[in-house]
Amino acid sequence: MMIDPIEQLMDEHRVIERAADILERILDNAKKSGELDINDLSSLIDFIKTFADKCHHGKEEGVLFPSMVEKGVPKEGGPIGVMLEEHDIGRDAVKRMSEAVKMIRNNEEGALNLLDKAVMDYTYLIRNHIQKEDSILFPMARNIYNESELIRIQERFNEVEGRLGEGVHEKYEELIHKLSIKYLGSDSGKIHHHK
Numbered sequence: 001m002m003i004d005p006i007e008q009l010m011d012e013h014r015v016i017e018r019a020a021d022i023l024e025r026i027l028d029n030a031k032k033s034g035e036l037d038i039n040d041l042s043s044l045i046d047f048i049k050t051f052a053d054k055c056h057h058g059k060e061e062g063v064l065f066p067s068m069v070e071k072g073v074p075k076e077g078g079p080i081g082v083m084l085e086e087h088d089i090g091r092d093a094v095k096r097m098s099e100a101v102k103m104i105r106n107n108e109e110g111a112l113n114l115l116d117k118a119v120m121d122y123t124y125l126i127r128n129h130i131q132k133e134d135s136i137l138f139p140m141a142r143n144i145y146n147e148s149e150l151i152r153i154q155e156r157f158n159e160v161e162g163r164l165g166e167g168v169h170e171k172y173e174e175l176i177h178k179l180s181i182k183y184l185g186s187d188s189g190k191i192h193h194h195k
């Protein structure tokens, strides 16, 4: 099998997009029926913090982007700078989601509004962000590496996964699979396993 770390990032994008769909559905349900499964919501926020941010953004920020910069892609004023900024904006939205969950658990007023705004901000941002990486940044990355450099990047991605712990990646994919069936009524789309 050809080693393709870029393809791996794109596979992760599909899982993150699915999480965004589920998040929106949970919010929609809450607004329509007033019922909110706070545990599912917390699991999704945990997924975003761990799988999407620590693991996926960890690979981008810790491995891919710096190596692209080394290859001469400018960091400031170009797509990499924009991607880094967007990761931070996403983190802010996720922080607000966590805050809203805390407020909901304490029956505090205004919690649903805060949650609604944070979810809208996050889902809008992340879909847009993913689209830019898939269509602009990743094709650029594909053009600058040779086979042995790709292998090296894959090794370093594996180290990021390793720090997370054995089976953690799969555990989160399984969570999104389960929540897809529960909230979207299907599990459309493929999830690859890399081990």
Ligand SMILES: [Fe+2]
Pocket (backbone or CB within 6 Å): 057, 060, 083, 087, 129, 133
């Ligand atoms: Fe990114």
Ligand SMILES: [Fe+2]
Pocket (backbone or CB within 6 Å): 009, 013, 056, 060, 130, 133
């Ligand atoms: Fe990404």
